[in-house]
Amino acid sequence: MIKVEHLVKKFGLRTAVDDVSFGVEKGTVLGFLGPNGAGKTTTIRMIAGYLPPTSGTVMVNGVDVVANPVAAQRQIGYMPENTPLYDDMTVSGFLRFIAELRGLRGKARDQRVADIMERCMLTSVRHQPVDTLSKGYRRRTGLAQTLLHDPAVLLLDEPTEGLDPNQKQVVREMIEQMAKDKIIMLSTHVLEEVEALCTRIMIISEGRLKLDSTPEDLKKRSASYNTLTLDVVAPGADPATVLAQIPDVAQVDVVQRAGDKHVLRLIPRDKQSLAVSAIEVATQHKWLVTELRADPGRLDDVFRDVTTTADVIRQSA
Amino acid sequence: MRVCNQVRAVAKREWSAYFNSPVAYIFIIIFLALAGFFTFSVSNFYEAGQADLSRFFFWHPWLYLILVPAVAMRLWAEERRLGTMELLFTSAVTPGQAILGKWLAAWAFLALALALTFPIPLTAAWLGQPDWGVIAAGYVASLLLAGAYLAVGMFTSALTRNQVISFILAVVLGLFLILAGFQPVTELLSQWAPGWLVDGVAAFSFMPHYEAMQRGVLDLRDFVYFGSVVGFMLFLTHLVLGNRSGR
Ligand SMILES: Nc1ncnc2c1ncn2[C@@H]1O[C@H](COP(=O)(O)OP(=O)(O)O)[C@@H](O)[C@H]1O
Ligand SMILES: [Mg+2]
Numbered sequence: 001m002i003k004v005e006h007l008v009k010k011f012g013l014r015t016a017v018d019d020v021s022f023g024v025e026k027g028t029v030l031g032f033l034g035p036n037g038a039g040k041t042t043t044i045r046m047i048a049g050y051l052p053p054t055s056g057t058v059m060v061n062g063v064d065v066v067a068n069p070v071a072a073q074r075q076i077g078y079m080p081e082n083t084p085l086y087d088d089m090t091v092s093g094f095l096r097f098i099a100e101l102r103g104l105r106g107k108a109r110d111q112r113v114a115d116i117m118e119r120c121m122l123t124s125v126r127h128q129p130v131d132t133l134s135k136g137y138r139r140r141t142g143l144a145q146t147l148l149h150d151p152a153v154l155l156l157d158e159p160t161e162g163l164d165p166n167q168k169q170v171v172r173e174m175i176e177q178m179a180k181d182k183i184i185m186l187s188t189h190v191l192e193e194v195e196a197l198c199t200r201i202m203i204i205s206e207g208r209l210k211l212d213s214t215p216e217d218l219k220k221r222s223a224s225y226n227t228l229t230l231d232v233v234a235p236g237a238d239p240a241t242v243l244a245q246i247p248d249v250a251q252v253d254v255v256q257r258a259g260d261k262h263v264l265r266l267i268p269r270d271k272q273s274l275a276v277s278a279i280e281v282a283t284q285h286k287w288l289v290t291e292l293r294a295d296p297g298r299l300d301d302v303f304r305d306v307t308t309t310a311d312v313i314r315q316s317a
Numbered sequence: 318m319r320v321c322n323q324v325r326a327v328a329k330r331e332w333s334a335y336f337n338s339p340v341a342y343i344f345i346i347i348f349l350a351l352a353g354f355f356t357f358s359v360s361n362f363y364e365a366g367q368a369d370l371s372r373f374f375f376w377h378p379w380l381y382l383i384l385v386p387a388v389a390m391r392l393w394a395e396e397r398r399l400g401t402m403e404l405l406f407t408s409a410v411t412p413g414q415a416i417l418g419k420w421l422a423a424w425a426f427l428a429l430a431l432a433l434t435f436p437i438p439l440t441a442a443w444l445g446q447p448d449w450g451v452i453a454a455g456y457v458a459s460l461l462l463a464g465a466y467l468a469v470g471m472f473t474s475a476l477t478r479n480q481v482i483s484f485i486l487a488v489v490l491g492l493f494l495i496l497a498g499f500q501p502v503t504e505l506l507s508q509w510a511p512g513w514l515v516d517g518v519a520a521f522s523f524m525p526h527y528e529a530m531q532r533g534v535l536d537l538r539d540f541v542y543f544g545s546v547v548g549f550m551l552f553l554t555h556l557v558l559g560n561r562s563g564r
Contacts, residue, residue, distance in 0.1 A: 073407055
């Protein structure tokens with residue numbers, strides 16, 4: 001369990017993290033979202049016991065991180081931004097070193113390192129110096145390092161930043177695998193990531209928590225949520241005018257028209273679902289509906305909204 | 318004990334980091350070459366025909382002045398530059414353990430380099446009958462001196478991510494610690510400063526302690542002195558590293 005209360009971090013006059021409070025329960029994959037410079041790294045560093053907060057408290061599994069960083073760190077696996085690694089070591093040498101710092105020795109250490117290398121698909125590069133690894137393998141080594149002591153909490157700062165799409169997919173799958181009965185908190189400014197992975201989303205901007213919700217809820221906030229796009233063949237009729245009569249429809253746009261074929265966009269009054277009533281109307285008039293798409297909502301709309309408006313929306317997940 | 322394990326893990330890593338790069342070998346070769354050159358060519362060890370090593374140990378403070386900062390400069394500056402310090406200090410290691418581990422590893426490395434000068438006492442034995450007690454005391458003094466320099470270099474390394482800056486700062490501090498008690502300098506100072514002040518400043522210097530031990534006088538106070546320099550410098554390192562800014 002992570003419990004953060006009134007966390008503040010000031011660098012000189014600049015407030016990087018401004019009164020942030022939240023709690024995270026076991027089993028959660030929390031996406032910590034925000035534009036560059038929002039304060040994600042600073043927040044995570046304070047939870048990891050690396051940076052002391054200016055004020056506020058952080059508890060990890062009941063341990064106060066500020067008062068007892070080492071005890072808290074035994075519960076935490078942390079991958080810092082940009083995956084710093086000891087470049088002069090080999091992959092297995094590096095993992096053995098971290099395992100020793102984590103209190104493992106001898107056979108137990110070697111066994112654990114071998115297991116983790118297997119799980120993170122690093123066995124083939126285990127004798128390779130870290131500075132010769134490709135970015136994907138480097139990131140996997142960074143992830144492997146967080147798992148050695150089987151921590152209850154994983155903090156991953158921008159885990160897929162700078163990877164190509166295939167490498168991103170591999171890292172995402174690894175995170176999915178790790179997720180069971182842990183808390184994972186990952187920061188990112190990539191939206192597809194949170195959609196793919198997270199059960200909960202927090203958006204931070206200018207050091208303040210702007211929103212705390214689930215991906216589904218968030219998408220509903222998107223302006224285009226449930227906008228219906230309809231391809232319809234309506235001989236000798238004007239479907240746009242007819243469909244505009246539906247009470248829930250606020251507006252109908254004609255996207256395209258070619259003879260009797262119409263492509264229409266129906267915007268709901270209050271983000272209601274329009275599919276059923278649209279099909280009803282079409283059947284009544286004996287029009288042929290060839291395609292029907294309801295907009296699932298887009299996170300980037302919400303993201304842009306939230307991070308550019310000043311007002312704070314707090315909603316518990 | 319868990320605490321010791323972590324000190325050992327850090328020390329082991331640091332030790333192998335020296336030998337993972339050519340730096341270790343280059344350092345040892347330069348150290349041995351310079352030690353030999355000064356002892357045999359500059360100080361005319363053979364021609365003097367004396368079976369004692371004072372001409373060898375005389376040069377150590379000056380050799381260490383340049384060479385120990387070169388060994389120490391990467392200890393923390395490199396961790397800062399690579400960002401691995403963040404990894405280290407979030408892996409359930411206290412700064413104290415990490416500092417001690419690194420210092421021990423680098424000190425052991427310097428001890429190895431010093432041990433490789435063994436042909437020089439052997440030569441002395443071949444020239445005549447040296448006092449092995451004095452030679453042993455000389456080696457102990459030199460090892461302590463190296464440890465003290467190392468602690469200074471470790472402190473300056475913690476201050477910056479730039480190894481060159483760390484090196485220069487360490488040389489400047491080291492130079493002060495030599496010169497404050499170096500006889501030509503103290504004589505010059507005593508011409509216009511009161512004697513107690515000159516002596517007071519000199520007491521901070523490596524030199525009187527090193528020279529006394531090197532003559533074969535093992536006084537507890539000199540051990541305490543070197544121990545305090547190391548302790549104080551590691552304490553300052555701890556302060557610097559504990560006050561993390563995140564950059
Ligand atoms: N060590 C530091 N010293 C001074 N300012 C910092 C430091 N770390 C971060 N900042 C500032 O704090 C703000 C938040 O940074 P950061 O937490 O890195 O954002 P993010 O990870 O969301 O991109 C930025 O304006 C950054 O410039
Ligand atoms: Mg960041």
